[in-house]
Amino acid sequence: MEYNGGSVIAMVGKDCVAIASDLRFGNQALGIASNFQRIFPVTDRTYVGLAGLGTDVTTLRERFRYRVNMYTIKEERDIEPQTFAHLVSSTLYEHRFGPYFVEPVIAGLENTSSGSKPFIAAADLIGCLNFAKDFVVAGTASSKLYGLAEGLWEPDLGPEDLFETISQTLLNGVDRDAFSGWGAVVHVITKDRVVTRTLKGRMD
Amino acid sequence: MSSFNPYTQNGGTILAIAGADFSVVAGDTRQSEGYNIQTRYAPKVFRLTDRAVLAVNGFAADGNMFVKKVKQRLEWYRHAHAKDMPLRSIARLIQTMLYSRRFFPYYVYNILGGIEEDGSGAVYSFDPVGSYERETCRAAGPAQSLLQPFLDNQIYFKNQQPAPGMSHPTHLPLQAVLALVIDSFTSATERHIEVGDGLEMYIILGKGRGLQGLEGVKGVQELTISEDGERIFVVRRELKKD
Numbered sequence: 001m002e003y004n005g006g007s008v009i010a011m012v013g014k015d016c017v018a019i020a021s022d023l024r025f026g027n028q029a030l031g032i033a034s035n036f037q038r039i040f041p042v043t044d045r046t047y048v049g050l051a052g053l054g055t056d057v058t059t060l061r062e063r064f065r066y067r068v069n070m071y072t073i074k075e076e077r078d079i080e081p082q083t084f085a086h087l088v089s090s091t092l093y094e095h096r097f098g099p100y101f102v103e104p105v106i107a108g109l110e111n112t113s114s115g116s117k118p119f120i121a122a123a124d125l126i127g128c129l130n131f132a133k134d135f136v137v138a139g140t141a142s143s144k145l146y147g148l149a150e151g152l153w154e155p156d157l158g159p160e161d162l163f164e165t166i167s168q169t170l171l172n173g174v175d176r177d178a179f180s181g182w183g184a185v186v187h188v189i190t191k192d193r194v195v196t197r198t199l200k201g202r203m204d
Numbered sequence: 205m206s207s208f209n210p211y212t213q214n215g216g217t218i219l220a221i222a223g224a225d226f227s228v229v230a231g232d233t234r235q236s237e238g239y240n241i242q243t244r245y246a247p248k249v250f251r252l253t254d255r256a257v258l259a260v261n262g263f264a265a266d267g268n269m270f271v272k273k274v275k276q277r278l279e280w281y282r283h284a285h286a287k288d289m290p291l292r293s294i295a296r297l298i299q300t301m302l303y304s305r306r307f308f309p310y311y312v313y314n315i316l317g318g319i320e321e322d323g324s325g326a327v328y329s330f331d332p333v334g335s336y337e338r339e340t341c342r343a344a345g346p347a348q349s350l351l352q353p354f355l356d357n358q359i360y361f362k363n364q365q366p367a368p369g370m371s372h373p374t375h376l377p378l379q380a381v382l383a384l385v386i387d388s389f390t391s392a393t394e395r396h397i398e399v400g401d402g403l404e405m406y407i408i409l410g411k412g413r414g415l416q417g418l419e420g421v422k423g424v425q426e427l428t429i430s431e432d433g434e435r436i437f438v439v440r441r442e443l444k445k446d
Binding site for chain 2 (some may be wrong): 143144146147148150151152167171172173175176201
């Protein structure tokens with residue numbers, strides 16, 4: 001995980017979810033790029049973030065795209081975030097004894113009879129899922145993100161407050177991590193739109 | 205046969221924050237070895253004088269021995285000079301004591317908090333061989349990685365922009381600092397297995413500055429001995445035991 005660096009976090013709010021990551025792509029201690037996108041849209045209300053080895057991030061993005069497209073064609077509907085989380089899990093577990101070195105984070109809004117419900121999940125590199133009710137973290141700054149999120153997060157934050165909370169958590173977390181940082185991107189998903197903001201961060 | 209290892213890690217975490225005219229030094233009271241809890245009450249924070257408090261974290265046996273030796277040196281100083289050693293001198297003393305064991309170190313991270321001769325609140329943090337620095341706040345121990353970025357954000361206001369025409373305060377009031385210390389330890393307890401059981405917060409107040417709202421704090425206990433003017437208090441709180 002320390003080979004390329006990078007961190008991802010997702011948080012639940014009131015009728016919204018947020019997912020964010022840094023933009024660093026490094027080669028151990030050497031910074032290579034500050035525009036490495038590691039969060040990808042799965043549907044228009046589900047996003048996946050992949051922290052870990054850069055080459056596996058790119059490979060898995062394509063694999064997930066393929067499997068989600070097959071699902072959409074067969075089922076003739078968008079995949080639900082929870083279903084996608086299980087798809088991620090089984091894809092990773094197929095490589096139980098020679099895994100992809102990634103820690104995925106999934107954030108989205110589930111369809112329910114009464115509208116939509118926030119959903120977040122994270123998995124380890126062999127696909128063990130963690131369905132948290134509050135927040136999930138992944139990557140080289142995970143311990144810092146846990147400490148910050150535990151202190152800053154509170155239940156039922158609106159989209160704007162959730163954006164501020166996840167941004168402060170990520171920015172302050174990656175500033176204490178040598179392998180993460182170099183800018184950040186935040187997506188806030190609400191029922192009728194997704195707001196994506198690119199944040200300026202410390203460049204050291 | 206495997207060789208004898210003289211060191212072990214005993215968990216727990218310590219934290220200190222300096223105010224303009226006060227200082228808060230805190231630590232949890234759990235002592236563990238691996239997955240075993242040795243005791244739920246082993247103090248890591250110690251009163252040295254009425255204006256200096258030392259928190260030690262790492263190898264507990266070394267920590268206790270080190271505090272004992274520092275206290276002994278401070279007593280000798282009192283006998284020789286008929287006064288308590290100033291805080292910055294205690295800091296330098298700790299550096300030389302740690303460095304004297306450069307090739308068989310005390311396996312301990314030290315944080316010294318208290319009041320300087322000019323009346324300002326101060327925190328000094330050390331590495332195990334004596335490299336030290338005066339700071340506004342510092343966390344040390346296994347949960348340092350959880351707490352330090354939180355303090356960067358809440359004490360130094362990192363990544364926060366002040367409102368137009370305003371500026372961030374350089375020091376927070378005592379009530380705000382105590383609230384942050386309690387929140388920090390409850391967070392660390394939630395996510396770190398080596399942190400929990402109990403919390404001890406030592407509060408050192410500068411000369412003639414009043415209680416700054418400390419009188420309203422539940423279970424506060426005064427530990428002041430001398431008549432020098434600085435006052436020292438301890439506040440204890442329960443933390444989760446799981």
